[in-house]
Amino acid sequence: MPAVLVCLWAVPVARATTPLKLEQLAAESGWIRLLHYEPDRGVASGWRSAIHSPEFFLAAGGGTDPLAELQATLAAMSVPAGIDVDAHAQCRFPARRIWLTQRLGGAGSLAQITCPRFDGFIRSSEVESVSIIFATGYLGNPASYYGHALLKFNYTGTYSRSPLLDVSVNYGAILTGTDDPLTYMVKGVFGGYDGGFSHVHYYFHNHNYGENELRDLWEYRLDLPPEAVRLIVAHAWEVLGQRYTYYFFRRNCAFRMAELVQVVEGVDITPPDRPWTIPQSMIQRLAQARFADRPLLAEVRYHPSRQSRFYERYRSLEREDAHLLGALADGTEVISGSRFQGRPVTSRQAVLDGLIDYYQFVADPETRASGKRDPGYARALAARYRLPPGEPVVAQRLPEAPQLGRPPSWVQLGWMQGSASGEAMSLRIRPAYYDVLDGGSGHVPNGALVMGDVQLRVEEGRVRLQQLDLLAIESVNPALSGLPGDRGAAWKLRAGVEQARLGCRGCLMPRLQGDMGFGRQIRDGLFAAAYVGGAVQTNRFEQGPGFIRASANLIFKPSAGFAVRLGYEHRQPVGGAAAYGLSQAELRLAFGARSDLRLAYANDEAHLLTIGLGHYW
Amino acid sequence: MAQAQDTPPSAPEAKPAATTADDRRPGSGPNPFTDCGIGAALFPTVGWAAVTSNVIWDIGTTALTSATASPQTCSGKRVAAAIFINDTYEKLAEETARGQGEHLNAVLNILGCDSARHPEAIEAARGSMGEAVAAPGYATQRRLDKAADFYGIVESAVSGRCAA
Numbered sequence A: 001m002p003a004v005l006v007c008l009w010a011v012p013v014a015r016a017t018t019p020l021k022l023e024q025l026a027a028e029s030g031w032i033r034l035l036h037y038e039p040d041r042g043v044a045s046g047w048r049s050a051i052h053s054p055e056f057f058l059a060a061g062g063g064t065d066p067l068a069e070l071q072a073t074l075a076a077m078s079v080p081a082g083i084d085v086d087a088h089a090q091c092r093f094p095a096r097r098i099w100l101t102q103r104l105g106g107a108g109s110l111a112q113i114t115c116p117r118f119d120g121f122i123r124s125s126e127v128e129s130v131s132i133i134f135a136t137g138y139l140g141n142p143a144s145y146y147g148h149a150l151l152k153f154n155y156t157g158t159y160s161r162s163p164l165l166d167v168s169v170n171y172g173a174i175l176t177g178t179d180d181p182l183t184y185m186v187k188g189v190f191g192g193y194d195g196g197f198s199h200v201h202y203y204f205h206n207h208n209y210g211e212n213e214l215r216d217l218w219e220y221r222l223d224l225p226p227e228a229v230r231l232i233v234a235h236a237w238e239v240l241g242q243r244y245t246y247y248f249f250r251r252n253c254a255f256r257m258a259e260l261v262q263v264v265e266g267v268d269i270t271p272p273d274r275p276w277t278i279p280q281s282m283i284q285r286l287a288q289a290r291f292a293d294r295p296l297l298a299e300v301r302y303h304p305s306r307q308s309r310f311y312e313r314y315r316s317l318e319r320e321d322a323h324l325l326g327a328l329a330d331g332t333e334v335i336s337g338s339r340f341q342g343r344p345v346t347s348r349q350a351v352l353d354g355l356i357d358y359y360q361f362v363a364d365p366e367t368r369a370s371g372k373r374d375p376g377y378a379r380a381l382a383a384r385y386r387l388p389p390g391e392p393v394v395a396q397r398l399p400e401a402p403q404l405g406r407p408p409s410w411v412q413l414g415w416m417q418g419s420a421s422g423e424a425m426s427l428r429i430r431p432a433y434y435d436v437l438d439g440g441s442g443h444v445p446n447g448a449l450v451m452g453d454v455q456l457r458v459e460e461g462r463v464r465l466q467q468l469d470l471l472a473i474e475s476v477n478p479a480l481s482g483l484p485g486d487r488g489a490a491w492k493l494r495a496g497v498e499q500a501r502l503g504c505r506g507c508l509m510p511r512l513q514g515d516m517g518f519g520r521q522i523r524d525g526l527f528a529a530a531y532v533g534g535a536v537q538t539n540r541f542e543q544g545p546g547f548i549r550a551s552a553n554l555i556f557k558p559s560a561g562f563a564v565r566l567g568y569e570h571r572q573p574v575g576g577a578a579a580y581g582l583s584q585a586e587l588r589l590a591f592g593a594r595s596d597l598r599l600a601y602a603n604d605e606a607h608l609l610t611i612g613l614g615h616y617w
Numbered sequence B: 001m002a003q004a005q006d007t008p009p010s011a012p013e014a015k016p017a018a019t020t021a022d023d024r025r026p027g028s029g030p031n032p033f034t035d036c037g038i039g040a041a042l043f044p045t046v047g048w049a050a051v052t053s054n055v056i057w058d059i060g061t062t063a064l065t066s067a068t069a070s071p072q073t074c075s076g077k078r079v080a081a082a083i084f085i086n087d088t089y090e091k092l093a094e095e096t097a098r099g100q101g102e103h104l105n106a107v108l109n110i111l112g113c114d115s116a117r118h119p120e121a122i123e124a125a126r127g128s129m130g131e132a133v134a135a136p137g138y139a140t141q142r143r144l145d146k147a148a149d150f151y152g153i154v155e156s157a158v159s160g161r162c163a164a
Helices: A003-008 A022-027 A029-034 A066-078 A094-108 A116-122 A181-189 A202-212 A226-239 A253-261 A279-288 A306-316 A319-330 A345-362 A365-370 A375-386 B038-042 B061-068 B077-098 B102-110 B115-134 B143-158
Strands: A010-012 A019-021 A037-039 A047-049 A127-135 A148-155 A167-174 A193-201 A217-222 A244-246 A297-303 A410-418 A422-430 A432-434 A448-459 A462-475 A489-499 A508-523 A526-537 A546-559 A562-573 A580-591 A595-603 A607-616
Touching: A019 A022, A022 A029, A022 A066, A029 A066, A029 A094, A066 A094, A094 A226, A116 A226, A127 A202, A127 A226, A127 A253, A127 A279, A148 A202, A148 A226, A148 A253, A148 A279, A167 A202, A167 A244, A167 A253, A193 A202, A193 A226, A193 A253, A202 A217, A202 B077, A217 A279, A226 A253, A253 A279, A306 A345, A319 A345, A319 A375, A345 A375, A345 B077, A375 B077, A375 B115, A422 A607, A489 A526, A508 A546, B077 B102, B077 B115, B077 B143, B102 B115, B102 B143, B115 B143
Parallel strands: none
Antiparallel strands: A010 A019, A037 A047, A127 A148, A127 A217, A148 A167, A167 A193, A193 A244, A217 A297, A410 A422, A410 A607, A422 A448, A432 A448, A448 A462, A462 A489, A489 A508, A508 A526, A526 A546, A546 A562, A562 A580, A580 A595, A595 A607
């Protein structure tokens, strides 16, 4: 055994009298967290690291042996640096070095080695603070339905040139090929991809989310002392490029990002006891967390997307200017015309700024990425250059912050009464995430994203399945301007099992439903949409193999705690059954952030009434 | 202290970027878009999922490493500015039109322009950009070419006006 290990086998902790054995040190939570060990009954130590890159370990069996890895780390930290200084253990694992120095005190003193690449990464320790960035959900990509979280290092001093140039650290699946969307989802859910941390200037993500995907960003700056910030940054360096196994539901971006921060003893922001980790839940837990007897959250900042900025500019325009913007957008007016040129300079600036935002907002994602633009965009931009510099002030309204929203999971206990099915108790469990009535900040307004929504019917001591929505999505746009390209394209998708008709008891059938349509926010709190679509289903209960339909919805939300949805659809079954109409109404009344009362009524010749008390968790 | 990195900091397995051109005065160096082959290397073709949010894996960073390996004059803050411009061109063009904005400040800072000199540099860049966007063919010009032009404009605006 090398001499260094002999002398470190029983070492005193600084200012402590009890010798600390390496076995104890290797079992400490700090070491377990630094190596990302997770419980595993299949190995002798009971631990297996979540990282499976061999280069992350200094001992041959370090991935499953915390003690061996600790011994190897202590040995490697103590050897003199070679020609390639950056390859030294102190340079590769600076957070381990910090932690060992803290735990071992003077006995663990290590010769200070200068690490050029790590110093470049931390820019000479000028990271002043750490922020967690939350990107709101995006229905354009299944991997982004629930939002995303990434870490941002906020620099100060010489290199604090702009927050845009701060470094962001991002966890995601590592794609190795061009998997089709279905394969992509399956592999993402079941661990078919490696996952890992990457880093890039923050402006890259800021631009991608805000400009290309039109997602609002929320920045949460943490109140951590300098030594904690140093440990997080050093640990981020250690795990960059290392490979984990990516799981969409639990061990995802939010989970791994929280782990990076939780390397600091006493920080706990991972939502516990769930088979999934929703980024917004992590943010909500962060907002409640305390560290060193102070709130962990120091500051919240909102970064609106291009869409949000356009809507705020549009709302802030004077009536004549809003009409003018519309006329310029649809081509009934031109910039050189007297109507535009006759407006005051500030009005022309405001109209052109709104027009520029409009063209960027309505461009499809591929066009945005390619840089091709509507000729109108170039004309508006050129005209803006001909005006004096300056920017009319737009008061950006703050939406409800995601950390203040309700928890994502919901359970409801209720009572139902059907004209054909009689009375029964109802139990409904929805693990995630929101529907058109309870969507809030970080969600698509008036949209829905439901997974695993189960409704059980309890009567005469028996429990029966009433309905199961494996997945239900309603993607809508508010179409606030109503201008070309902003006319509220909407779609719905729903897959699950439900009763064939309201009047049919025990008539469960698998059904896949889809609709396309248009929606429009008529005024604040009032949204309407119309769709055409249909369904395919098992050919049972004289309902044929499917139906086509036309439908319309009206959603009324006068306040955050009260919402009503009215809907009607006309269904024409395929295969000869008679057409019928389905009317639906649902009312939701919220009690605080964690409870609600709902009343739902549906009628398709038979009727079903449900009333229930819900709890969010 | 290690040398400052204007490019995204290197990951443990990435090659360190050289910075030998940083001593040149702004405006006297190569345009990384046209002289360093960056235009072709910056954005590799990626699949539909790779361009979306949380599945990004160092897009740009890896390409940057290979693009900046040679020649040595094509690295440091010029490359950092070029990448920033290429990534955020539309915001830069719009902010320049308004004469202010955080992206505009950021690119001037990358190029070493003292903040007290920003108004002067922005005024110069605004004049040149006004001519560029008004030129026939701007709307159909490739984005990469627009970004390269903007790089030239902003570096010229910085040259002689800013303390590096």
